[in-house]
Amino acid sequence: MLDHLITHDDNLRMVPTDRNELAAAVGHLQEELRALPEGSDTARARVLTRWIGIAQLCLGHHDEARTSLRQSLELAVTIGNSRAVVATGLNLGDAHRYAGDVRGADALYRSALITARYHHPELMDFALQHTGKHLMECGDPAGARAHLQEALRLRIAKGDAELVKSTQAALERVELLISQADASATGHAVPGQWSRQWTAWLQSRITTRTPSRWAQDFPTVRYAVAGLTAHQRVHPCHLRDQSFPSALLTAMAEEAEKAVAADGYLHNGKWNAATLDAVSLFVGQVDLADVVSRSSGLAVEPPHTAVYIAYEEGQRLDFHLDEFGFGEANLILCLKHERPAELPRASTTVFLTADSYLECDLAAGDCIVFDGALTPHGRTPLSAGESVTLVCFGFRAREQDSRTVTHLPPVPSGRAALGRPESAPAPRCATLCGHAGN
Structure with a gap:
């Protein structure tokens, strides 16, 4: 008016x-x-x-x-x-x-x-x-x-x-x-700038596109990544035994498909969409804060935000850091992972740690808890006929001290100091596994 x-x-x-x-x-x-x-x-x-x-x-x-x-x-x-x-x-x-x-x-x-x-x-x-x-x-x-x-x-x-x-x-x-x-x-960049600068540095040196090159590329980043790992509030943990209600998982998978088709938007090479009623119902019936707290040792509040994520054939997500506003802990829950039976290698969620790559092959109902702001993570390319649907939740720590990270490691400025010494062991690849609370 x-x-x-x-x-x-x-x-x-x-x-x-x-x-x-x-x-x-x-x-x-x-x-x-x-x-x-x-x-x-x-x-x-x-x-x-x-x-x-x-x-x-x-x-x-x-x-x-x-x-x-x-x-x-x-x-x-x-x-x-x-x-x-x-x-x-x-x-x-x-x-x-x-x-x-x-x-x-x-x-x-x-x-x-x-x-x-x-x-x-x-x-x-x-x-x-x-x-x-x-x-x-x-x-x-x-x-x-x-x-x-x-x-x-x-x-x-x-x-x-x-x-x-x-x-x-x-x-x-x-x-x-x-x-x-x-x-x-x-004396460092503010968190938002810091996250973007670290992401740019990582993506200039290493990629999820070609896993066959990881052993060759990893020495250029491993010592810098070690500085990030030392500050993590939550270490990556793959949970397979949560027994989430199957009806709720199905409802979210169906809602995600409709949301992506109707209102999805491309972000960093994948589809994102706003969550709706099915996620609200899931959060109302499942104590996700307890899942995160038991698996990580970090007491968190109920999730304050969530987003649907969908990948289709050929899509991937390169290594990056999330901005701190998403929370001190992330939980990625797999709603659907379709792949041809004869597929030799499935797309995985992958993390960089101080001494290895951690790959996680998510099936429906599996979830990962990690600190997205301080753990470089991404997804390897999807093969022909493959699709992945996820929902990602953000959690804030209950204690204010855990929400504040001081003395953030500076973004590396060159390669010379990051090369692997001759005496250092070669990087290893591992499959992220284990069960929370036992």
Whole structure:
């Protein structure tokens, strides 16, 4: 209604494109609202009060904005429009945030997140975006980044370029704040830059494309990788005996296939898609946090994010590090792995450790727990007739100390210091195996 009169400033807050024009537009909306016979058109009154509140917020009239938006929220509740409850709740949260009421804003954002998650998942990206900005202003850049990364994933899946651009701008702002706060203290690149630089270095020296070359290429990276391994919060562990309910696995596999077909997007050479109801049901019935904690020794909270991943013939994923916002622990669960019976070599999930490659051939129901931010990992190419469907969950450590990694090993700058001494043993390849908790 007034979108064309609103933009964002350098701090990502809403401001008028033309203050006088926006003020005049507010006057027209107020006249229309006053002209409505009392109780005659509650739905229209809700829309008008919402936009009046948003405009007043942009104009800096915080008290008036909160009054109008609270009225709109009450009208949304009265008529049972839960979608409007989420949207207006986020606007009212902004009004409290802009006015400096951190506690009031936090309560409104959290409420909107919960309602969106369980009743309107199509609004989750908006709830995550607004909450991320709130956390950024509250001095929690790590939390802000996690929320905004999830919002970006959902918005890429939606395919809305403007929404993607908005979230990318917020993420860039968060990374800048982290850089300003951390660069002088650590002397290293900030985590997001650090992860991307390490990934670029790894991919310039070694690849999952040709496993036959691993023994030849591994000496160029093994000593650098050893520095990463020393910081891992979770070591890779392949779990085969979890006995997850087969009906839930089947439901997720079917949902993943539909999600990839309808809204999948290519990311790093594979298909990604947003998770939906089947994953929510699975997480509600299976204590994944307990699975991760028992297998790794790291106490974690329930998963805060998840994504479907699908590979088809010829696709692969080169060695890389995840960004820290995905969590201190990852769990990859295989939903389906189809392959011809005569296939000589199946595609595997593969990890780089200090002294070897660890390959994991996942079957449906198998899962791997690992630290994606500090363990180089990837997938070897799929052969003809092969396909793989996975769901990946991100977990945060319960203890704050485990969430913070200091003295990150610097990205190597050259090859000379990384070559394998003549006395060093040749690298070995191993199949990742073992069972958790016994």
